[in-house]
Amino acid sequence: MTVARPVLLRGRRVSLRERMAPYVYIAPFFLLFLAFGLGPLIYTAWVSLHNWAPLETDHPFVGLGNYQAMLADPRFWKALGNTFSIFLLSTIPGLVLALVIATALNNRSLKVKTFWRMALLVPNVTPLVAVTLVFSSIFGRDYGPIAWALHSLGLPPIDWGANAWTTQSVIALMVIWRWTGYNALIYLAAMQAVPDSLYESAEIDGAGRWKTFTQVTLPMIRPTVLFTVVTSTVGGLQIFTEPLLFTSPTGGSNGQGLTMTLLLYGQAFNSFKFGYASAIAMALLFVVLMLALVNFALARLIRSS
Numbered sequence: 001m002t003v004a005r006p007v008l009l010r011g012r013r014v015s016l017r018e019r020m021a022p023y024v025y026i027a028p029f030f031l032l033f034l035a036f037g038l039g040p041l042i043y044t045a046w047v048s049l050h051n052w053a054p055l056e057t058d059h060p061f062v063g064l065g066n067y068q069a070m071l072a073d074p075r076f077w078k079a080l081g082n083t084f085s086i087f088l089l090s091t092i093p094g095l096v097l098a099l100v101i102a103t104a105l106n107n108r109s110l111k112v113k114t115f116w117r118m119a120l121l122v123p124n125v126t127p128l129v130a131v132t133l134v135f136s137s138i139f140g141r142d143y144g145p146i147a148w149a150l151h152s153l154g155l156p157p158i159d160w161g162a163n164a165w166t167t168q169s170v171i172a173l174m175v176i177w178r179w180t181g182y183n184a185l186i187y188l189a190a191m192q193a194v195p196d197s198l199y200e201s202a203e204i205d206g207a208g209r210w211k212t213f214t215q216v217t218l219p220m221i222r223p224t225v226l227f228t229v230v231t232s233t234v235g236g237l238q239i240f241t242e243p244l245l246f247t248s249p250t251g252g253s254n255g256q257g258l259t260m261t262l263l264l265y266g267q268a269f270n271s272f273k274f275g276y277a278s279a280i281a282m283a284l285l286f287v288v289l290m291l292a293l294v295n296f297a298l299a300r301l302i303r304s305s
Contacts (some may be wrong), residue, residue: 041285048278055272066279076280078255079263080287082168086243086259087236089172094180095228101180102187103213117188120181131174132245139170161247164256171257174242179235183228190224191217226299233291237284240265260284 048066050059070076105116123131138144139160147157160166194217202212218225243257249266251258260280268277 044278044281047275048282050275052275052278053272054274059275062275066276067283069276070279070283075255075258075263076260076283079251079258079260082164082243082251082255082257083237083239083259083261085164086168086171086175086239087233089168090175090239091229091232091236093172094176095183095225095232097176098180098183098187098228099225101184102191103217105184105188106191117185120184122181123178124182126178128178128241129245131178132242135170135174135177136246161252161257164254167243167247167252167256171239171242171246174246175236175239179232183232186224186228187221190221194220222299222302226295230292230295233295234288237288237291260287 047059049061049063051062051065052059101120104110105113110116139146141147141157141159141161146160150157158166160170198216198220199212202216207215238261239259240261243251243259243262244265247257249262249270251262261284264277264280264284267273267280
């Protein structure tokens, strides 16, 4: 009795420390998230309920007034439509192209694999301002390779920034060029984790490349595909720098490049309507959450089928 008792007490003390250790290890993340994530989010929701001007000390409570004004503002609906249009033009083709590139790089007979993998990261690390300037030069109305090609074919020049379709297409191309390689490397890492025995079994069964890809590769990397879809959705709906630099802070002469983040930026830092801008931010958060839930629901439906 007297010998076993200290051992039991010491065992309890070690057990308590072991139970507390995981919470201590993850505590810094949650503290940082509370300070820089959840805290500002709650504060933004609070500001959206007020007529908030940064240079005034009185911020009257208006309740849902900012949200009512937002829903009645045609610029909000135009920005929402442009955001979804650019998102669809960039995200779906970009992810499909990333899958194609990852499949090509996963070929065992490919030479200098390291070079091609490093090359895919070049667009992602290139400063976005430089990318926008290059694309603006390429798609210039009176100069650049596109204008030269059209002139050589006897076709009239195209003002790429004059209407919604051409403006959003160029912005989508910038997004595709920047993020396709990054997503391709994520897909490549997932593909290389697929056991070789599955491919050998498919080859023995006489499956071709397409059937092997659809029946073996895609099901095995499905969680990774879902991850890239969610992250691309979140990033695509928050697009800001590309339309700002390619058009203007107002989204162009007709608002053809106006996105929700551009509208938010203009209301906050040009018109100093922080309450209205916060309402737009909360609306954008709601849209992102709804699309994320749709993605998870579709993924669960596909997994169960």
